[in-house]
Amino acid sequence: MLRLLLVWFSLMLLLGVTLGAAFLPLGEAKPWIAYGIAAAKAGLILWFFMDMRKEGGLLRLATGAALLWIVFMITLIAADYLTRS
Amino acid sequence: MAEERHLHEPFHEVERQEEADRLGMLVFLGSEAMLFGGIFAAAMTLRLLHPQEYIAASGQMKLWHGTLNTAILLTSSLLAAVAVEAARGNRPLWARRALWAAVALGAAFLGIKGHEYCLEYRAGVIPGLAPFGLRSAFEQLFMNLYFVATGLHALHLIAGMVLLSIAALNRRAQEDVHAVLIGNVALYWHLVDLIWVFLYPTIYLAGAAQ
Numbered sequence: 241m242l243r244l245l246l247v248w249f250s251l252m253l254l255l256g257v258t259l260g261a262a263f264l265p266l267g268e269a270k271p272w273i274a275y276g277i278a279a280a281k282a283g284l285i286l287w288f289f290m291d292m293r294k295e296g297g298l299l300r301l302a303t304g305a306a307l308l309w310i311v312f313m314i315t316l317i318a319a320d321y322l323t324r325s
Numbered sequence: 326m327a328e329e330r331h332l333h334e335p336f337h338e339v340e341r342q343e344e345a346d347r348l349g350m351l352v353f354l355g356s357e358a359m360l361f362g363g364i365f366a367a368a369m370t371l372r373l374l375h376p377q378e379y380i381a382a383s384g385q386m387k388l389w390h391g392t393l394n395t396a397i398l399l400t401s402s403l404l405a406a407v408a409v410e411a412a413r414g415n416r417p418l419w420a421r422r423a424l425w426a427a428v429a430l431g432a433a434f435l436g437i438k439g440h441e442y443c444l445e446y447r448a449g450v451i452p453g454l455a456p457f458g459l460r461s462a463f464e465q466l467f468m469n470l471y472f473v474a475t476g477l478h479a480l481h482l483i484a485g486m487v488l489l490s491i492a493a494l495n496r497r498a499q500e501d502v503h504a505v506l507i508g509n510v511a512l513y514w515h516l517v518d519l520i521w522v523f524l525y526p527t528i529y530l531a532g533a534a535q
Contacts, residue, residue: 251403281399
């Protein structure tokens with residue numbers, strides 16, 4: 241139970257950090273920081289709240305596969321738009 | 326034996342059966358993640374093609390509504406995880422309390438989202454309902470994305486609240502130390518939270534400094 245509370249506290253801290261960072265003049269780095277923090281929050285939720293830390297390889301693979309395909313889709317679409325002249 | 330009553334065909338071991346239960350849920354959640362993946366891909370495309378306009382449109386969003394709702398959903402996820410832990414620790418009463426508390430936070434989220442939609446209706450920025458039309462074609466695109474993304478998310482949230490309530494009303498589910506029903510319902514609720522964690526920077530944070 242204490243572990244869950246610590247994870248929740250970290251999530252709230254990350255929310256504060258991402259909100260603060262949105263007001264800083266970080267230029268091009270801004271979306272990277274915002275989505276980086278979102279990914280960190282997602283990692284905490286997956287690992288502790290969704291119990292991935294206790295699951296075996298099969299369930300981790302099933303979850304990871306979904307995330308991997310989304311990463312492929314986002315990367316390929318970005319590769320298209322970023323390389324158009 | 327409680328263990329044997331819990332077991333059903335074609336499984337011979339409780340561990341295998343539990344793994345299969347969770348695998349089914351996670352594969353379903355993977356398909357849900359794909360659905361929202363398309364929306365995030367659309368948001369990224371809008372932002373890459375029109376970076377300035379995207380930030381300006383995001384700046385019109387109600388940042389504090391979005392931030393408060395993020396905190397509410399993260400807390401409700403904690404409560405769902407607590408419910409699973411309580412059921413596994415043979416504390417059905419605490420599991421029930423945590424489930425109802427998560428439902429209450431879900432309702433609070435919907436209330437805040439509803440208030441936000443009301444403010445947007447009054448500001449005349451809802452595509453199709455705006456009396457004088459939206460300011461630009463891009464704003465129309467952004468608002469379409471906003472309502473599709475948050476509307477679809479809200480539908481999932483309502484479904485999650487129904488599932489949490491079913492688990493909260495089911496005494497047998499709370500007394501099940503394997504937490505099969507509560508565990509799977511909690512997984513669904515965490516996904517609703519995960520999607521919001523990414524919607525927050527996409528919709529609200531992009532233009533926060535505007």
